[in-house]
Amino acid sequence: MPGGRSTSAHHGENLLFLTDEQLRQGIEAMFFAYRGFTADPDRILSDMAYGRAHHRAIHFINRAPGTTVNNLLNILGVTKQSLNRVLRALIEQGLVESKVGKVDKRERHLFLTDEGHKLEQTLSDAQRARMRSAFRDAGPEAVAGFRTVLEAMMDAKMQRAYTRLKETGS
């Protein structure tokens, strides 16, 4: 195991963790881990007519009930046409409800139906189980570092979205 505890709060001196080799390992870890990250929900969804995009939409509608299509668009970072296809399917299947805005009739506010909540629960249970196992194995300090690095890897825009959601949560 490289590094260990060099414990310099100011990481000025020892920059060995910034070698190309270390960066490459970080890149590959990210690649492999993301596969694990999505594996369980993907498996569940493959039986239904849904995919990862549906999962993402359901996740964030659940997180911010009543959100508009435009807001969801910004969070998901896809085109509105792409999101629309997914949303249309979810609405037709009765997992998501779309309500015309009261103050601005151009907007559609999105909500999960009871059935939508059920699927969301199933998916996030699976995903959380893996995350919980990883967190438990790694321990609280590793988890803190994990979050710190991930946050630093986001675009500024995504950082804002992430922080906003984080604060909404508690």
Added chain:
Amino acid sequence: MPGGRSTSAHHGENLLFLTDEQLRQGIEAMFFAYRGFTADPDRILSDMAYGRAHHRAIHFINRAPGTTVNNLLNILGVTKQSLNRVLRALIEQGLVESKVGKVDKRERHLFLTDEGHKLEQTLSDAQRARMRSAFRDAGPEAVAGFRTVLEAMMDAKMQRAYTRLKETGS
């Protein structure tokens, strides 16, 4: 569940880092960060006729020159038909060379050409730059935690692939 593995350290008392809320934040961090992670290479590739799949192939051929198609298949976790499409394009464009195996003539060993190396360099420079910036901002301890959690999030098979590559590197 492989839950019986609580050998690692006794972070026993305070389990607040395992609440659903913390797990959800981890999930969302992973989602947003992965977007940042792929953003720079994606931007570069979008100008050419290549995509993320080509990037992955190039990356791992560079990492393990002479690797066989089958080995690459296992690492990338896609079907041979899917990989073949990508590989065919890269070979036709002269970025990758495929050599018949000497000891086992059924195998094809893959190498980057000079031009292939050039593209690999461009892509990984971009990706490393972001990773370096994130690592530097977060500091060595956070980076260690980051890697620990990611590794714990992988499937067993991916963990082996990751470890093997890691050892090959140094």
Added chain:
DNA sequence: CAGCATACGTCAGTGTTGTTGACATTCCAA
């Protein structure tokens, strides 16, 4: 040697998810 397994390539078809382009509706401000 014969027969089976392995490694690789390919053709055809399908599904999900992303893209651009065109268009309707609604809001707002000049």
Added chain:
DNA sequence: TTGGAATGTCAACAACACTGACGTATGCTG
């Protein structure tokens, strides 16, 4: 009130994954 911006929808297409079936060359084993 009218023109432009914002919001969302429909249609067509591209990238990349998947399955299934098949063909060829090669290796291994009884």
